[in-house]
Amino acid sequence: MKKEYIQQLFRQHYAKMYRVAYSILLDEQESKDVVSDVFAGLLQGNVMLLPDTVEHYLLTSVRNQCFKRIRHEETKHIAEQFISSEQQTTLSIEDERLIDINEYVASCFSPQDQRIFRMRYSYGCSYDEIAASEGISRVAVWKHLSRVLNSIKKHFNV
Amino acid sequence: MQEHPELYTEHQLESLMEQLDKEPDVDAAWQEFESKLSLNTDAGKPMRWYSSMRKIAAAVVGILLVSVATFATVSIVQKHAVKRAKKADTAVVAEQKQVSAAIAPVRFENIALDSILTKVASHYNLSVNYNDESVKSLKFYITWQPDKGVSHFIRKMNMFDGLHLSFKQDTIYIDVVEAEEDGL
Numbered sequence A: 001m002k003k004e005y006i007q008q009l010f011r012q013h014y015a016k017m018y019r020v021a022y023s024i025l026l027d028e029q030e031s032k033d034v035v036s037d038v039f040a041g042l043l044q045g046n047v048m049l050l051p052d053t054v055e056h057y058l059l060t061s062v063r064n065q066c067f068k069r070i071r072h073e074e075t076k077h078i079a080e081q082f083i084s085s086e087q088q089t090t091l092s093i094e095d096e097r098l099i100d101i102n103e104y105v106a107s108c109f110s111p112q113d114q115r116i117f118r119m120r121y122s123y124g125c126s127y128d129e130i131a132a133s134e135g136i137s138r139v140a141v142w143k144h145l146s147r148v149l150n151s152i153k154k155h156f157n158v
Numbered sequence B: 001m002q003e004h005p006e007l008y009t010e011h012q013l014e015s016l017m018e019q020l021d022k023e024p025d026v027d028a029a030w031q032e033f034e035s036k037l038s039l040n041t042d043a044g045k046p047m048r049w050y051s052s053m054r055k056i057a058a059a060v061v062g063i064l065l066v067s068v069a070t071f072a073t074v075s076i077v078q079k080h081a082v083k084r085a086k087k088a089d090t091a092v093v094a095e096q097k098q099v100s101a102a103i104a105p106v107r108f109e110n111i112a113l114d115s116i117l118t119k120v121a122s123h124y125n126l127s128v129n130y131n132d133e134s135v136k137s138l139k140f141y142i143t144w145q146p147d148k149g150v151s152h153f154i155r156k157m158n159m160f161d162g163l164h165l166s167f168k169q170d171t172i173y174i175d176v177v178e179a180e181e182d183g184l
Helices: A002-024 A028-044 A056-076 A093-099 A101-108 A111-121 A126-132 A138-156 B009-022 B026-079 B082-101 B115-122 B131-138 B150-157
Strands: A089-091 B106-112 B127-130 B141-146 B163-168 B171-176
Touching: A002 A028, A002 A056, A002 A111, A002 B009, A002 B026, A028 A056, A028 B026, A056 A093, A056 A101, A056 A138, A056 B106, A056 B115, A101 A111, A101 A138, A101 B141, A111 A126, A111 A138, A126 A138, A138 B009, B106 B115, B115 B127, B115 B150, B115 B171, B127 B131, B141 B150, B150 B163
Parallel strands: B127 B171
Antiparallel strands: A089 B106, B106 B141, B163 B171
16 A cells, blocks of 8 residues: 555544544554554555545554453454455454454444444544433443443453 | 443543543644654565565475475374275365355445345345335445355344344345434
């Protein structure tokens, strides 16, 4: 992928990607590293990004990298880099387990939990935006996300 | 704080959220990313060469090991009775068949239900029947494991609210179910 295109994507999506990483890792430098890793992966790989889903792809990649990083730290297990070519991908068991998170959230949480989780970690919305959209306080948003994240960490051992 | 929000005051949570939603300096981040890239590119050349040499060396060692192992196997097999060798061969072939029969899972990311079901149904040689055509364009994230059968796939799809899939006589039926809304 050309560097000019990467730069365009970087400037367009960095803020949201960083926000997603920071709210999972709670560490500024690690969050920057995760976002950089995703873009470095795009530069090196042959990933085909579709205009309609590029933001979603980038945010999902960040989220998965974050969970892998947490898991890596806890188990000292070397996680493979998340690779996705096009929208339909053949996955390693490790990748599949990690990105089955969407299915887990869809099956185990209330529609409101699912919406809030998606808004924060799939669309990179701010706490303000989520609170306004759901008509609840920011602290309530935090509590919803906290419940879902804790459950994911337990279920997927990340 | 994420694991035990109940231990913190609302004020503490609010200030953490302020910090998490702070706009990052994208220009500075890009410059940092660029400099990392150039460092990796400059330093990467000898590393890549070294890495390639290591890979070649590993491949040569691997081939040697396989050759030695093959020679040893042939010698051992020749010493054993024909009957026993046949049994061993059968076991190896069966094992190889099992490995090749395993089909890798397929991940659908933000793909329309219609496209997903077309692919899945064609794999199992089934047809698809929609009770409500409007659901065809709904997009899903799901991992399909072709070697696990259509029932496994249907069970996974039925975890999503609003839809119910069933399977009767070579047809997958898709019905719309009204989802219940849940407040805080």
